[in-house]
Amino acid sequence: MHVRTLGQGLQVSAVGLGAMGMSQSYGPNPGSREDMIGVLRGAVEHGVTFIDTAEVYGPYVNEELVGEALEPIRDQVVIATKFGWNIVDGTMQGVDSRPEQIRKVADDSLRRLRTDVIDLFYQHRVDPDVPIEDVAGTVAELVQAGKVRHFGLSEAGAGTIRRAHAVHPVTAVQSEYSLWTRDPEPEVLPTLAELGIGFVPFSPLGKGFLTGTVDATTAFSAGDIRTRVPRFTAENLDANQALVAYVRTIAEAKGVTPGQIALAWLLAQQPWIVPIPGTRRLSRMTENAAATTVALSADEVADLDAVAARIGVSGNRYDENGMAMVGL
Numbered sequence: 001m002h003v004r005t006l007g008q009g010l011q012v013s014a015v016g017l018g019a020m021g022m023s024q025s026y027g028p029n030p031g032s033r034e035d036m037i038g039v040l041r042g043a044v045e046h047g048v049t050f051i052d053t054a055e056v057y058g059p060y061v062n063e064e065l066v067g068e069a070l071e072p073i074r075d076q077v078v079i080a081t082k083f084g085w086n087i088v089d090g091t092m093q094g095v096d097s098r099p100e101q102i103r104k105v106a107d108d109s110l111r112r113l114r115t116d117v118i119d120l121f122y123q124h125r126v127d128p129d130v131p132i133e134d135v136a137g138t139v140a141e142l143v144q145a146g147k148v149r150h151f152g153l154s155e156a157g158a159g160t161i162r163r164a165h166a167v168h169p170v171t172a173v174q175s176e177y178s179l180w181t182r183d184p185e186p187e188v189l190p191t192l193a194e195l196g197i198g199f200v201p202f203s204p205l206g207k208g209f210l211t212g213t214v215d216a217t218t219a220f221s222a223g224d225i226r227t228r229v230p231r232f233t234a235e236n237l238d239a240n241q242a243l244v245a246y247v248r249t250i251a252e253a254k255g256v257t258p259g260q261i262a263l264a265w266l267l268a269q270q271p272w273i274v275p276i277p278g279t280r281r282l283s284r285m286t287e288n289a290a291a292t293t294v295a296l297s298a299d300e301v302a303d304l305d306a307v308a309a310r311i312g313v314s315g316n317r318y319d320e321n322g323m324a325m326v327g328l
């Protein structure tokens, strides 16, 4: 597995693994908890050593799962988790990045993750009521105390990133980015390039869409987040299918899968970009990891960009509430 360097010299596998779907968002899990532990440990065996979780996934049970799976191999992995929510009786009640809340989440996450240090601690969403300088200062104290190694932000805009970085160096920004979600391109990516901060695209497979396994006939179960995402309505999926058809053409010509093309396209953007595809299946994890061996020529990248721009995307990437929380 190739290694990439995010900001502040943090080295991680070129493709990571998002653990969220193991506990929520994509409907019933096709495997057992033991199977998920197998996927997480299998990932590390395959060199996928950058694992993404969050306090709010579950909530809590995803961190517990990751903690149990990785405890015996803790020294081989980089664990990223996230703070920033007010969680009441298992339900998210908006954002909360007050310093006392960040400190509490850090201690609770350390316990659930069965570790004495969080490698990368992201603010999950910007809190409009807490100046980002106070958030960065609090994380800096946690770094000082040895509880956290690196500071990250998620779905933050360029101005917020600059202000945070001025207080404590930011190692990585995590936001949705893929062939059909280009929001970070105009401002965030140039800012990260200038400041030497890494970028971690979430939902790099377009929540499964870019793998070519989802179309207008796909029936999502009630607990599947895609029932609430506008671009996954049957009508929009139909309109968006043209992009996947082109990705499939390129994939077939190269003897790889559409999902691998989607990941290779991200890897081709910048050497400091590290996607974290999520899956609950070992076979897909290895398929996704193997995207690091798929080389796209400059012409192929340009063609994908041109086709994606021509087709455009029908439907937002979040519902109204979700869109209101993103800071890009």
Ligand SMILES: NC(=O)c1ccc[n+]([C@@H]2O[C@H](COP(=O)([O-])OP(=O)(O)OC[C@H]3O[C@@H](n4cnc5c(N)ncnc54)[C@H](OP(=O)(O)O)[C@@H]3O)[C@@H](O)[C@H]2O)c1
Pocket: 017, 018, 019, 020, 021, 026, 030, 052, 053, 124, 154, 155, 174, 175, 201, 202, 203, 204, 205, 206, 207, 208, 209, 211, 213, 259, 276, 277, 278, 279, 280, 281, 284, 285, 287, 288
């Ligand atoms: N910071 C944030 O706000 C935020 C938001 C969303 C996600 N994330 C992080 O980003 C990670 C990845 O994002 P995501 O899970 O939303 O989206 P994703 O990685 O784009 O897609 C996940 C979906 O694709 C399917 N899939 C994965 N590999 C596949 C393959 N090779 N072939 C066919 N289908 C495949 C998965 O199904 P199976 O599981 O059934 O394989 C799942 O339905 C999450 O796990 C989480 O850690 C962060």
